[in-house]
Amino acid sequence: MFLKKQLIELFGAALGQLTREGVIPATDPELVRFERTRQKEHGDLATNLALVLARPAGRKPRDLAAAIVAALPASAIISKVEIAGPGFINIFLRAAERFAVVGDVRAAGARYGCAQPRGERVLIEYVSANPTGPLHVGHGRGAAYGDALARVLRAAGFDVASEYYVNDAGRQMDILAVSVWLRYLELCGSEVRFPDNGYQGDYIYDIAAGVHRGHGDEYVQSSGGLGKVSADVEPEAAMDALIDHARGSLGAAGYRVMQAAAVDTLLEDIHNDLEQFNVNYDRWFSECSLFENGSIDDTVARLRDTGHLYQRDGAWWFRSSRFGDEKDRVVLRENGVPTYFAADIAYHRDKYSRGFDRFINVWGADHHGYIPRVKAAISALGLDPDCLTVTLVQFAVLYRAGEKVSMSTRSGEFVTLRELRQEVSSDAARFFYVQRKSDQHMDFDLDLAKSRSNDNPVYYVQYAHARVCSVFNQARERGIDTSDLDAADLGLLTDDHELELAAQLARFPEVVSAAAAGLEPHQIVYYLRELANGLHTYYNAHQFLTVAVSLRSARLALIDAVRQVLANGLDLVGVSAPERM
């Protein structure tokens, strides 16, 4: 970063001179951009400055490039400058400058790659799965992506808070309560017909058994009424009837016992599951709390008072079409109960009230149609919808034995995140998920991930880290002193492998900032793979411990810096950096 700043100053000076001479119009120094070259014949860094300025200056790119180079002040960091291709300016650095990064890494340690705080507060919300069952592998992708993104943004200097929105209100919660009650009745020996649209998973039995342990047969009364719900009624209507029946038969307190047993158990399970996935939240935000503290009523009233609501067919509608949504949306049902959308408006209003500069919501791709109405509501409340970015995570499509695995929460047919973690390890699962760009469809081959986990690229990167640690362990066993590596003469490093490694180390802060800017943690993963490849290649080509002392120190300093950056990068994607494997 410091290097680029120096180069920008140099080229800015050259541009200033050319402007004074009337060769080019006044130019913003910010226009000067350098990129790391792909081929070493192109130098260490290159700029397309002359190509960009050729048109406004009315000159041929190569001529302009020559003029810029001629106007460039002398510098201690550049060894030579070349004009190539259509007008690229290629910059070759002096050797000392190329390896200065080793000292930078060793000085900054775990902070290397992190930018200065920029005083911008970001709230990132992800997973937010309904507490109606265990997390499955689809949620796992959102968790891995969201947490890695939070870490990357923190490293890039943002002040980040993470949040899980708990949908502990609404009809799904009723279905959950009924599902638990019916399984409870089965446990008590009653004959019940369990509806297809109830929650079928085995975990419902476990929750019901827990209720039975705590309350015995207390809630068995009047299950006979269940017979009134005949099979030919429309399933959702039949469910409504069941819910009413359960409420009537259990009473408010008993109904609450069923529901609370389920929500508490499932939320606790989700919490533990994510914790073991190395995913932690700053806050768990309850949807229920929005009902209880009046936020929803208050928000709906505000929308009504500001003329954004109207009544039709007995319901209250939000005029979201006025803000670009394809049609208007109900916020208060005919029966007066707020919709999920109404709660979500109140939730976003709450978010905005907490002083953040920016909001990121990580949603499953199937929710994309929901974005316009949320942004519409934010606009209607007089808030800036551009502060909210919704990142869509495509579903991971599972394959088992070459066949697509069907997933349905209600039917209970899915692979849980916990199963995945236990089969392939948390590290492998997280690395695997984050490796893919979030908006790409992803094929997750379970057989490959489970039975041949050694093929997983995470081991490749972790192995590089462990390898460096192993070299230092060897050094210790041989009585080699590695305490004064900061004094190593890095000028002894001249090999191509060493130059390549140093260049990769220098790139890391730029990768972090690019990953943050694009909300693309997968860039970290690709970088790590390249750095690990550089280390493995170097390791195979050279000895570290058996060479002359001064060269040995220089090489050890270099690979220790590589180890540090591998550890920093792995931490950004929530994967451990083991010292041995």
Add this chain to the structure above:
RNA sequence: GCGCCCAUAGCUCAGUUGGAUAGAGCGUUGGCCUCCGGAGCCAAAGGUCAGAGGUUCGAAUCCUCUUGGGCGCGCCA
């Protein structure tokens, strides 16, 4: 029907925001330890960037159309 996302090597995917000869992994083929960890390294083969136009010094990248996939269009959440 309308809308959003996507299409790159046999398979799974990158591609530094419009740059130089489009790159990795897996798979295939052939090589590499008397040595710090072979979970490694090196090399080869493999491409009409779905197709057709357009924008310009320059396009996998931006615009239009066509084809082919995924998803969404509830007073569900």
